[in-house]
Amino acid sequence: AQSVAQPEDQVNVAEGNPLTVKCTYSVSGNPYLFWYVQYPNRGLQFLLKYITGDNLVKGSYGFEAEFNKSQTSFHLKKPSALVSDSALYFCAVRDQGNQGGKLIFGQGTELSVKP
Amino acid sequence: EPEVTQTPSHQVTQMGQEVILRCVPISNHLYFYWYRQILGQKVEFLVSFYNNEISEKSEIFDDQFSVERPDGSNFTLKIRSTKLEDSAMYFCASSERAGGTEAFFGQGTRLTVV
Numbered sequence: 001a002q003s004v005a006q007p008e009d010q011v012n013v014a015e016g017n018p019l020t021v022k023c024t025y026s027v028s029g030n031p032y033l034f035w036y037v038q039y040p041n042r043g044l045q046f047l048l049k050y051i052t053g054d055n056l057v058k059g060s061y062g063f064e065a066e067f068n069k070s071q072t073s074f075h076l077k078k079p080s081a082l083v084s085d086s087a088l089y090f091c092a093v094r095d096q097g098n099q100g101g102k103l104i105f106g107q108g109t110e111l112s113v114k115p
Numbered sequence: 116e117p118e119v120t121q122t123p124s125h126q127v128t129q130m131g132q133e134v135i136l137r138c139v140p141i142s143n144h145l146y147f148y149w150y151r152q153i154l155g156q157k158v159e160f161l162v163s164f165y166n167n168e169i170s171e172k173s174e175i176f177d178d179q180f181s182v183e184r185p186d187g188s189n190f191t192l193k194i195r196s197t198k199l200e201d202s203a204m205y206f207c208a209s210s211e212r213a214g215g216t217e218a219f220f221g222q223g224t225r226l227t228v229v
Contacts, residue, residue, distance in 0.1 A: 044158070102171050105157050
């Protein structure tokens with residue numbers, strides 16, 4: 001069965017400091033991995049994805065994520081956090097063998113960036 | 116920029132009533148999805164739809180739920196007889212393909228069953 005774990009319900013960071021939001025996954029085959037962000041009363045907004053190739057992927061708003069197959073992880077990172085990055089972040093996985101496109105989401109991590 | 120639009124943004128209904136949630140996916144997308152998010156919980160997959168038929172559904176998507184693409188642009192989710200536990204935010208999403216293609220989500224419809 002596919003699953004995603006985000007071990008931290010909340011991450012607190014000071015503005016200007018680096019941030020990491022953790023994600024680990026489990027799929028039967030090879031994964032496609034995604035990060036989405038949700039601002040209050042808004043839908044899910046795509047940030048970045050890993051399909052294949054370079055393990056470090058770059059996305060919107062200066063975010064990046066590193067795919068680590070041996071640790072089955074896909075942690076989201078940003079070198080310098082902004083107050084406007086405060087939001088709910090979701091990691092999601094899709095099994096490459098899945099034809100229907102279903103995404104399995106983690107439970108979300110609330111990122112709070114303080115000035 | 117193209118976006119997925121959902122209507123209404125908020126719907127309140129009495130238990131046992133039928134509701135239809137509406138979505139207009141991005142025009143050149145071929146895969147359509149419904150997800151839901153109960154308050155404070157994770158986003159859960161309900162159903163995927165491709166080539167005018169359901170390609171996958173979750174255990175949540177029982178006989179009370181149905182989806183339809185009636186006119187080539189709208190994509191609807193019907194709940195036949197709502198229960199209190201159906202109260203949630205319902206998100207529509209669409210993607211060009213499955214595989215490694217990202218899905219684009221609408222703003223959601225908050226369904227409140229009273």
